Amino acid sequence: MFEQAFKNIDDILHKDAGCSSELDYTEQTSWMLFLKYLDDLEQEKAMQAELYGLPYEYILDQDYRWGTWAAPKTPDGQFDHNNALTGDDLKEFVNHELFPYLARFKQSAESPNTIEYKIGEVFNEIRNKLQSGYTLRDALEIVDGLRFRSQREKHELSHLYETKIKNMGNAGRNGGEYYTPRPLIRAMIKVTRPTIGERIYDGAVGSAGFLCEAYDYLRYDEQGNTREDLSTGDLKILQEATFFGKEKKSLAYVIAIMNMILHGIEAPNIVHTNTLAENIRDIQEKDRYDVILANPPFGGKERKEIQQNFPIKTGETAFLFLQHFIKMLKAGGRAAIVIKNTFLSNTDNASIALRKELLQSCNLHTVLDMPGGTFLGAGVKTVVLFFTKGEPTQKIWFYQLDPGRNLGKTNPLNDRDMEAFVNLQRDFADSENSWSVDVSDINTSTYDLSVKNPNRSDEVALRDPVDILDEIAALDAEAAEILAGIRGML
Numbered sequence: 132m133f134e135q136a137f138k139n140i141d142d143i144l145h146k147d148a149g150c151s152s153e154l155d156y157t158e159q160t161s162w163m164l165f166l167k168y169l170d171d172l173e174q175e176k177a178m179q180a181e182l183y184g185l186p187y188e189y190i191l192d193q194d195y196r197w198g199t200w201a202a203p204k205t206p207d208g209q210f211d212h213n214n215a216l217t218g219d220d221l222k223e224f225v226n227h228e229l230f231p232y233l234a235r236f237k238q239s240a241e242s243p244n245t246i247e248y249k250i251g252e253v254f255n256e257i258r259n260k261l262q263s264g265y266t267l268r269d270a271l272e273i274v275d276g277l278r279f280r281s282q283r284e285k286h287e288l289s290h291l292y293e294t295k296i297k298n299m300g301n302a303g304r305n306g307g308e309y310y311t312p313r314p315l316i317r318a319m320i321k322v323t324r325p326t327i328g329e330r331i332y333d334g335a336v337g338s339a340g341f342l343c344e345a346y347d348y349l350r351y352d353e354q355g356n357t358r359e360d361l362s363t364g365d366l367k368i369l370q371e372a373t374f375f376g377k378e379k380k381s382l383a384y385v386i387a388i389m390n391m392i393l394h395g396i397e398a399p400n401i402v403h404t405n406t407l408a409e410n411i412r413d414i415q416e417k418d419r420y421d422v423i424l425a426n427p428p429f430g431g432k433e434r435k436e437i438q439q440n441f442p443i444k445t446g447e448t449a450f451l452f453l454q455h456f457i458k459m460l461k462a463g464g465r466a467a468i469v470i471k472n473t474f475l476s477n478t479d480n481a482s483i484a485l486r487k488e489l490l491q492s493c494n495l496h497t498v499l500d501m502p503g504g505t506f507l508g509a510g511v512k513t514v515v516l517f518f519t520k521g522e523p524t525q526k527i528w529f530y531q532l533d534p535g536r537n538l539g540k541t542n543p544l545n546d547r548d549m550e551a552f553v554n555l556q557r558d559f560a561d562s563e564n565s566w567s568v569d570v571s572d573i574n575t576s577t578y579d580l581s582v583k584n585p586n587r588s589d590e591v592a593l594r595d596p597v598d599i600l601d602e603i604a605a606l607d608a609e610a611a612e613i614l615a616g617i618r619g620m621l
Contacts, residue, residue: 135449149260170197171279188520202275223265256381289393318549319467328420334406336376339387341424377406410440411458426469427452445481463522472512475580493518500582504538528559
């Protein structure tokens with residue numbers, strides 16, 4: 132129903148000089164969708180209050196509600212072009228009145244868990260990039276045609292929004308930071324098996340793909356229908372006390388909020404902060420979670436003051452996140468963490484110490500080795516670490532995923548690729564692609580956990596030329612980014 136509307140919005144934004152990439156399209160669409168969603172939410176609550184003969188206090192003042200500035204209507208419900216702001220008047224109002232007004236909600240909100248706080252946080256971080264008020268008017272009229280009233284409408288919009296996030300990943304290196312393939316996420320959730328009443332956390336939340344998929348896992352059955360066994364109390368727990376995340380980057384934060392809203396979470400518990408700035412020695416039992424699902428950024432070089440927050444000092448961002456996640460798990464809590472495969476075999480002191488810590492404080496029961504091409508544009512191979520906190524590792528079950536084809540943009544990972552892994556993992560069964568290793572057989576001077584499939588010969592597989600070119604392009608982009616940073620310091 133809404134697919135053409137999304138396409139039309141992108142076509143409009145493409146014509147504006149202020150938008151130059153999929154990242155811009157998603158960012159600008161997000162704030163408009165957010166305000167349209169807020170208006171539909173308020174209208175729905177106002178109608179419910181009226182049915183019970185109760186007054187309803189709107190969050191936004193009349194002048195800043197969607198129906199006043201974005202889509203005024205005539206008495207018969209038609210769009211009122213005579214009273215609709217457009218051109219420079221619309222741009223002036225949005226930039227200098229609307230956004231500052233909305234940003235102030237961050238200071239006036241009662242707590243960070245309210246929709247009021249999310250409004251303030253979003254509009255403190257985002258800006259209107261459209262340079263033409265006429266372009267903005269065209270986009271607003273299309274967004275006005277979208278509806279968030281029914282669960283079916285929200286479900287369809289959430290799928291379209293996910294597609295936009297995926298397109299951001301395809302758009303380039305930076306966009307790829309926000310997108311983890313959903314078939315991989317769903318497999319990670321099936322292995323960790325969260326239940327209602329448990330708290331689920333992602334400290335590198337990105338576009339909130341893990342939390343959104345976990346919500347769908349708990350809210351719907353395998354056929355995609357709403358679970359009939361959920362009570363009103365269960366639904367309240369899902370809304371308010373199940374999903375938690377932290378995100379450092381402004382654009383990702385806004386996208387995460389919008390993504391969770393479209394999936395059905397009214398006021399997402401996402402905090403805009405640098406997770407690694409928290410000293411893990413200060414983490415208390417009340418701060419911990421039952422399930423952690425994450426794909427933390429890797430390759431970054433964290434400053435010395437950030438490294439002081441961790442017992443094992445390292446500049447590698449992903450290794451600091453892994454320490455954070457271990458500390459944030461409750462005893463008996465489960466985690467599934469995507470990490471660069473070199474973590475298993477790096478010989479530096481920090482890597483060895485971290486592997487030792489993981490094996491001694493947690494049961495690293497499963498290591499999933501993902502093929503090249505799983506993450507578009509990343510140019511690196513990854514593994515997924517599945518572990519339970521509170522007991523040392525005795526045996527590790529390895530699974531080497533082999534989809535039987537080269538993965539890439541036109542041939543991405545799918546749910547069928549993950550079925551054998553999920554099924555075999557339940558019993559840690561041996562197969563052509565899976566085997567177990569006793570910790571007693573691991574070298575305690577290096578704690579090397581390299582993936583070496585004993586069921587296959589040591590023949591070297593020739594890489595696809597396209598994969599090699601993709602990796603070269605990714606490395607060139609990374610080098611250019613580093614050089615640009617150096618130039619900026621000169």
